[in-house]
Amino acid sequence: MTAQPILSAHNLTRDFRVGKRTIRAVDDISFDVQKGECLAIVGESGSGKSTVANMILGIHPPTSGTLSFHGEELPVKRTLLHREKIQLVQQNPLSSLNPRRSIAASLRLALDVHKHGTRGERPQMVQKLLEEVGLDPSFANRSPSALSGGQRQRVAIARALACQSEVVVLDEPTSALDVLVQARILRLLDDLRTMHGLTFIFITHDLSVVRNIADRVAVFQYGKLVELADTEALFENPTEEYTRSLISAVPVVSTEEVELRGRLSKTEAADGGVESPGA
Amino acid sequence: MSADLALSIRNLALSFKSWSGTSQVLHGIDLEIKRGERVALVGESGSGKSVTARIILGTLHELKSARISGEVWVAGREMSSLSQSERQALRGTDISMIFQDPTTALNPVYTIRQQFHEVLMRGDPKISLSTAEQRSADILREVSITDTERVLESYPFQLSGGMNQRVMIGMALINEPQLLLADEPGTALDVTVQAQTLRLMRDLVRQHGTSVLFISHNLGVVREFADRIYVIYKGRIVETGPAASIFDDPRHAYTKALLAAIPRLTGGGIPEIQEDSEAFFDPMVTHEDVSA
Numbered sequence: 312m313t314a315q316p317i318l319s320a321h322n323l324t325r326d327f328r329v330g331k332r333t334i335r336a337v338d339d340i341s342f343d344v345q346k347g348e349c350l351a352i353v354g355e356s357g358s359g360k361s362t363v364a365n366m367i368l369g370i371h372p373p374t375s376g377t378l379s380f381h382g383e384e385l386p387v388k389r390t391l392l393h394r395e396k397i398q399l400v401q402q403n404p405l406s407s408l409n410p411r412r413s414i415a416a417s418l419r420l421a422l423d424v425h426k427h428g429t430r431g432e433r434p435q436m437v438q439k440l441l442e443e444v445g446l447d448p449s450f451a452n453r454s455p456s457a458l459s460g461g462q463r464q465r466v467a468i469a470r471a472l473a474c475q476s477e478v479v480v481l482d483e484p485t486s487a488l489d490v491l492v493q494a495r496i497l498r499l500l501d502d503l504r505t506m507h508g509l510t511f512i513f514i515t516h517d518l519s520v521v522r523n524i525a526d527r528v529a530v531f532q533y534g535k536l537v538e539l540a541d542t543e544a545l546f547e548n549p550t551e552e553y554t555r556s557l558i559s560a561v562p563v564v565s566t567e568e569v570e571l572r573g574r575l576s577k578t579e580a581a582d583g584g585v586e587s588p589g590a
Numbered sequence: 591m592s593a594d595l596a597l598s599i600r601n602l603a604l605s606f607k608s609w610s611g612t613s614q615v616l617h618g619i620d621l622e623i624k625r626g627e628r629v630a631l632v633g634e635s636g637s638g639k640s641v642t643a644r645i646i647l648g649t650l651h652e653l654k655s656a657r658i659s660g661e662v663w664v665a666g667r668e669m670s671s672l673s674q675s676e677r678q679a680l681r682g683t684d685i686s687m688i689f690q691d692p693t694t695a696l697n698p699v700y701t702i703r704q705q706f707h708e709v710l711m712r713g714d715p716k717i718s719l720s721t722a723e724q725r726s727a728d729i730l731r732e733v734s735i736t737d738t739e740r741v742l743e744s745y746p747f748q749l750s751g752g753m754n755q756r757v758m759i760g761m762a763l764i765n766e767p768q769l770l771l772a773d774e775p776g777t778a779l780d781v782t783v784q785a786q787t788l789r790l791m792r793d794l795v796r797q798h799g800t801s802v803l804f805i806s807h808n809l810g811v812v813r814e815f816a817d818r819i820y821v822i823y824k825g826r827i828v829e830t831g832p833a834a835s836i837f838d839d840p841r842h843a844y845t846k847a848l849l850a851a852i853p854r855l856t857g858g859g860i861p862e863i864q865e866d867s868e869a870f871f872d873p874m875v876t877h878e879d880v881s882a
Contacts, residue, residue, distance in 0.1 A: 355780040356751075460635070489634045489807045494851040494861040501860055516781050519810075519853040523860050546855070560785035561855055562810035564837060568855045 315382050316343035317510050318367065318397075318478055322376035325362050336362040338534040339376070344478070349504065349511040351521040351542070353557065354531030360514050363531075364480045367512065368399055380478075395425045398471035402483035404463035408455040414441070414466050415451035421473035440469040445499060461492035465499065472503065478510045486517060497524055518561050522546055530554050549575065595663070596769050596801035597623040597646065602660035604641060604650070604825075615641055617825045618660065623769070623801045628792070630804040630816035630833070632848065638825040639805045643771045645669070646803070647685060648677035665768045682712040686762040687771040688791075691778040692754035696746040702726075702757055703742040706764065713765040729760040733790060752783035759791050763798060770795060770802045777806075788815055810852050813837060818879075821845045823870055831877020839877075843869035 325337040337359040344350050352360045365371045367378060369389040378385045385393060401407040408417055418437045422428060428436050438448045444465040455463055464484060471479050484500070485493040501524060504511055513525055521528055521542065528545045530538040530553065538551045549555050559576040563569055604616040616638045623629045633639045644650040645662055648669050662669040665684040669677060681687075689695040697705060706726035710717050727738040733756040735741050746754055755776055762770055775791065776784035792815050795802050806812050812819060812833070819836045821829040821844065829842040840846045847870070851861050 355782055490809075490848060490851040491634060491863055494853070494863045497853070497860045498863070517853075518781070519855045522855055522857050523853045543857075546857070556782060558855065560782040562781075562785070562808060562813060563855055564810045564813060564849055564852050565854060565856070571856055 314345065317346040317381060318344040318512075319379050320363070320367075320376065321379070323363065323366060323373050323378065324375045325359075325366060325371060326374045336534050337366070337373075340534075340536045341376075342529060342536065342539060344510055344512065346477075346510055347504070347508050348526045349513055349524055351513045351515065351525035351528045352531060353514075353516060353518060353521055353528060355516060355557075357533075358531040359534040360531050361482060362534075364399070364482055364512065364514055367478075367480055368397060369393065391425065395474040396476055397478045397480065398474070398476040400464075400467050400471050400479060400481045400484050403487055404460070404467040405455060407467055408463060408470075410455055413452050413454055414446075414458070417455075417466065418470055418473055421470050425474045427474060436473075440473055443472065443503070444469040459492075460488055461496060464488065464492075464496055468496075468499065468503070472507065472509075476509070478512065480512045480514070482514045483516075484513075485520065486515065493520075500524070516557075518546075518558050519563070530557065546571070594625050595622055596625050596627070596665070597621070597803065598661070598663040599642075599646075600661040600663075602642070602645065602658070602662060604638070604645065604659075605657045607655045607657060612657070615825050619822070619825070619827050621820055621827070623803060625768075625801055626799040628795060628802045628804065628815060628817050630806060630812035630819045631822055632806055632809055632812060632819060633822035634807055636824075637822045639807075639822055640773060642822075643687070643773055643803065643805055646769070646771060647681060647687060648672070649681075651677065682709055682767075683765050684767055685769045685771065686765065686767040687773065688755075688758050688762050688775045690774040690776075692758045693746055693751060693778075695758060696754060698746055700745070701742065702744055702746070702749075706742070706761060709761050709764060725764065726760075729764045730757070732763075732794060733757070733760045735760075751779050752787060755779060755783070755787045756790065759787065759794065763794060763800065766798065766800075768801060770800050771805070772802060773805045774807070775804075777811075784811075791815075808852065809837075809848055821848065826871075827874055828870070828872070829875045829877075831875075832879055835877040841875045841877075843867060843872060845875075 321341050323337055323340045327334045327336055340363065352363060354360045366373050372387040415437050418440055419433055422433050422436055437451060441448050441451060446462060446465050485496050488496060497520065503509060515521060525542050528540060528542055529536055530551065532553050538554050545554065549558065555575045559572045563572060599619060599621040601618045601620060602616055603618045605612045605614045631639045631642065641650060645658060646664060650656050651658060651670060652674060658670060703726065707722045710722045710725060726742060730738040730741060735756055741749065776787045804812055804815055816833045819833050820827050823844045829845045836845065840849055851863055853861060
């Protein structure tokens with residue numbers, strides 16, 4: 312294609328040993344991610360989407376297959392630079408932020424580890440980070456338990472941005488949040504992506520979120536990549552039955568959405584597949 | 591309270607007393623559920639929807655720091671006039687509840703069979719093991735579980751989340767309660783599993799004629815489930831009416847904001863959300879019920 316992809320996976324496979332059995336969590340997956348794009352990975356629990364995220368982050372080494380970053384193969388043992396460039400935002404910020412550390416200390420640690428700025432500059436950089444994610448600088452000395460879910464998620468995002476990160480893996484970043492807070496966090500993420508030219512790998516099971524934030528969507532089922540398409544095309548004309556069933560499971564509010572779901576689930580009803588939601 | 595109401599809440603107020611003063615959580619809410627009706631209570635976290643459920647269950651009455659005023663009529667009885675043991679007797683028989691996360695709601699050290707037996711004994715303390723077995727298997731078939739023998743023998747961790755949720759629904763309905771409280775059931779599950787369980791629950795309560803109070807933060811989830819909707823914001827009901835009417839013509843600023851916040855499957859970008867506005871405190875809007 313045009314430019315070199317920022318991240319690409321070649322025939323990624325990952326097995327887990329459970330007792331005497333071997334479970335293939337990710338089965339021969341290949342995809343490219345272009346710089347600045349938002350690739351959504353969707354699928355049910357157990358589909359392997361989080362395992363792929365863990366491999367990208369270097370938490371699990373792949374059983375076979377490779378990952379490359381800017382065209383260079385990522386080693387099993389990541390360097391500090393790799394860890395700096397590829398960051399993670401998790402689903403539950405309460406478990407990803409150290410409860411004993413103040414917000415400022417958590418952000419400061421990221422700067423210390425990756426040696427950004429001088430010691431004197433860092434407190435100011437922390438303030439700037441907080442502002443960037445829409446948090447009042449007075450929050451700096453609070454502990455995570457004194458923040459709301461949305462505010463905590465903002466801190467987690469600030470920490471992922473603290474370094475010169477290029478790829479951010481977002482593992483269900485909004486599924487623990489209320490709809491109003493979710494909308495605000497999604498807006499923030501999208502703004503930050505444009506501002507910093509970030510690349511997102513957005514893992515979720517909520518297709519209505521995907522529709523509005525992702526450029527491309529990869530659908531996972533039982534560890535296999537069953538469909539990879541542009542968001543627009545995927546929602547207008549999904550080729551896989553599984554994708555259709557995922558789309559028609561989304562709770563909706565408007566008449567147009569009901570129509571879209573109805574159109575997609577028609578073929579299912581004919582196959583005697585998943586019962587149509589209006590029935 | 592009239593006989594055709596399964597639940598009637600009149601001017602319910604709740605505050606919590608702590609060393610730093612009292613905080614008002616519910617500012618006098620009114621809510622009614624007719625027999626066989628499915629009603630949704632929708633609001634953000636902290637709006638007071640879950641404490642309302644706990645007052646209906648009667649568990650909050652036992653908390654010393656809770657100050658409750660107003661009336662809550664369930665199954666013809668006013669909750670605050672009952673003793674602790676009388677309230678306890680209502681739970682699991684006349685009122686039952688389904689929680690968000692089925693795997694934490696079930697006891698991990700008992701089999702599903704033992705847990706069903708315990709629930710059935712609340713309705714009939716002398717129930718024999720064989721009858722209990724029979725009735726559990728029947729209700730499991732109703733929630734579309736076919737291999738009932740295996741499920742009854744299992745511990746919760748041996749079953750999937752969706753399976754546990756169905757077991758929970760079965761347990762909640764087995765004593766034919768008059769009122770079922772469902773606090774965000776299935777939000778801990780996958781979308782596909784959630785859609786299935788909601789559909790299943792809707793069909794079941796319709797067959798059994800159970801009245802339901804469904805609590806959620808997402809209007810989209812209740813769309814296909816509820817006959818009527820109450821929208822709650824910071825301890826006040828801001829809008830109420832038949833579900834179709836709320837979705838077609840939301841009138842309160844807060845309801846509009848809640849609806850606008852849901853990303854659309856048809857696209858249109860990430861919703862623009864204004865910060866909390868004064869208009870959210872506007873007086874309550876009631877939609878006329880055309881069918882009544």
